[in-house]
Amino acid sequence: MLVSIEFVGVQFYLQFYLNLICGCPILFNFIYFIHVKIRRENEGDEAAVQAVNESAFETSEEARLVAALREQAQPLISLVADDEGKIIGHIMFSPVALDGHHELKIMGLAPMAVVPERQHQGIGAALVLEGLEACKKLGFGAVVVLGHAAYYPRFGFVPSTQFDISSEYDVPEDVFMVKELTPGYLDGAKGTIKYHAVFGSV
Numbered sequence: 001m002l003v004s005i006e007f008v009g010v011q012f013y014l015q016f017y018l019n020l021i022c023g024c025p026i027l028f029n030f031i032y033f034i035h036v037k038i039r040r041e042n043e044g045d046e047a048a049v050q051a052v053n054e055s056a057f058e059t060s061e062e063a064r065l066v067a068a069l070r071e072q073a074q075p076l077i078s079l080v081a082d083d084e085g086k087i088i089g090h091i092m093f094s095p096v097a098l099d100g101h102h103e104l105k106i107m108g109l110a111p112m113a114v115v116p117e118r119q120h121q122g123i124g125a126a127l128v129l130e131g132l133e134a135c136k137k138l139g140f141g142a143v144v145v146l147g148h149a150a151y152y153p154r155f156g157f158v159p160s161t162q163f164d165i166s167s168e169y170d171v172p173e174d175v176f177m178v179k180e181l182t183p184g185y186l187d188g189a190k191g192t193i194k195y196h197a198v199f200g201s202v
């Protein structure tokens with residue numbers, strides 16, 4: 001289990017920081033948070049993880065992607081936000097490849113979801129932060145994400161163009177982002193990021 005008492009402390013700090021920016025009531029969010037644990041997905045969590053993804057996204061595509069990655073991608077990081085036994089959020093990281101730099105260990109963050117009724121309480125942020133830490137512990141030096149340009153920069157993601165790195169998908173520049181987990185890890189690296197094959201098949 002990734003969570004400990006310190007985790008709650010970290011979250012309080014994080015929530016405090018987010019609230020300074022967002023102006024939301026600190027206590028309200030903290031009370032919501034106190035029982036939420038971020039932990040690895042366990043055997044038996046699959047149906048709940050599927051339900052979280054189906055509730056947060058408009059189609060079941062992401063839920064199917066999660067199931068396919070679970071079967072086929074290695075190593076995989078799959079974390080859940082567990083509120084006293086109820087799974088309310090999920091995040092997944094799978095390895096991606098940078099053309100011409102296959103020696104680099106880079107993870108792709110996708111997908112992530114929080115059930116609609118528990119969004120905007122910092123649960124997504126907690127999943128991202130724990131996920132990045134888990135990637136680092138596994139020896140990965142960078143993470144890419146294709147997602148909301150207004151959300152991921154708060155975790156240190158920057159547009160991939162700052163690294164001369166592009167996505168295999170034709171997407172606007174600002175939505176494909178990169179974060180180095182080890183400073184300088186991507187120095188001199190340029191090319192196109194390719195996701196696991198299941199991204200093209202679900």
Ligand SMILES: CC(C)(COP(=O)(O)OP(=O)(O)OC[C@H]1O[C@@H](n2cnc3c(N)ncnc32)[C@H](O)[C@@H]1OP(=O)(O)O)[C@@H](O)C(=O)NCCC(=O)NCCS
Pocket residue numbers: 022056057111112113114115118119120121122123124125126146147148149150151
């Ligand atoms: C994105 C998501 C996982 C964030 O989870 P969360 O627990 O609400 O995240 P946090 O509480 O840490 O942060 C909330 C902030 O996320 C940002 N955010 C949420 N949805 C966003 C969107 N569609 N576009 C840009 N920013 C968004 C906002 O800045 C929001 O701040 P606010 O609470 O002041 O409005 C959640 O909104 C979700 O499940 N959305 C549907 C699925 C999805 O889009 N997944 C991400 C794919 S890239």
